[in-house]
Amino acid sequence: MCKMRRLCRSRSALDVLVLLCWAVCLAPSPVFSISVNTPAELHASKGDTVTLSCTFTSTKTPTSKMSVDWSYRPQTGGPPLTFFHFSSRAFLPNEGQFNGRIQWRGSPARGDVSVALINATLTDNGTYTCSVRNPPDVHGSPNSHTVLTVTPKAPSIRFSDVAVLLAFILLPSAVITLILIGRMLCPKKHYNQSRAHRSPIEVTEGEEYAMNPPVKRATCCDLYFMDSEDEDEYYDLKKRPSVEEGFAESRC
Structure with missing residues (x-):
């Protein structure tokens, strides 16, 4: 009888241990989150260099497993196009619309993964998405969007243009105005037309x-x-x- 009781107790303890092992194995692992931020809108003029700013915060220090992707979707719509990738080093685009026009300006250790767009054009208008992965921080808000609007550059007046304008338009106008004012203040003298023109050697009676x-x-x-x-x-x-x-x- 005692042996039976001891056997039941040992089986109960074993069952509890098995249940604890299953509970530990099936329990969810701790969840880590990451947050990525970009400006909602960016405005630039044609020909400018635009900084596509993107920062992130993570509970884990960035490691070699961290990756960054920049993608672009045109203003007219369509699927997004990934034009930049970072993983231990920057991979710049070597073809397509952004070939030779992207510079890496980020510093992952400081939470900065920004890039620069050189010589912006009107065809660059659209939505740019910054995506950051830093395992185990894979949850939260790993993506952020910014809308870029590029407009034609307003014409500017250079000093040489002003000088040409003064030399060929304003100065002649000023001279003509002074001449007209002089004629108004000192009118042309009118000679007495009743006197006939006479030679300087001609002498009349009484003179x-x-x-x-x-x-x-x-x-x-x-x-x-x-x-x-x-x-x-x-x-x-x-x-x-x-x-x-x-x-x-x-x-x-």
């Missing part, structure tokens, strides 16, 4: 003893210069103006 040739009527734009010796004669003439001697006073 044999004229000391000075006939002069035209003075205007506001005429300036008279005289020596101090002539001032007395000028003031005498001013008191007794003589038309026959050809003097005329300005009415400015």
Whole structure:
């Protein structure tokens, strides 16, 4: 009877041990997660170098098993195209749309897996996806998307263009404007058409003893210069103006 009891107890203990082993083997392993982040949108002009930024956080230090993939889906739609892969080293595209236009700028030890797109074109518009795997961190949010919009570059005015514009357009216009202003302020003098043109050696009656040739009527734009010796004669003439001697006073 005692032997039977001992045998039952040993079998019960064995059954419990087997159940514990099964429980340990079937229990789920610890879950590790990774988080990948990229900007939602990026804007660039045609010909620019665009940095496709991507960072990640992981509970495990990056090892040689870590991998990074960048893929592109055109704005017009279609399947995504993987154009960059990193696993211990960077594998750049050697054909297709991004051949020779991708640079690796990441530092996995710092959680940075960014790449640069050189000489952006309008055909580069679309969605770019950054995927990071760092076993055992394979859960969480290993992917992140960013939308790139490339627009034509706005025309810029260079200094040489401004100089040409000033030389060929503004300066001639300024000269013409000054000439017109001068003509308006000092109008052309009109000669008395009632007097016939006469030769300088022609002498008419009453002019044999004229000391000075006939002069035209003075205007506001005429300036008279005289020596101090002539001032007395000028003031005498001013008191007794003589038309026959050809003097005329300005009415400015």
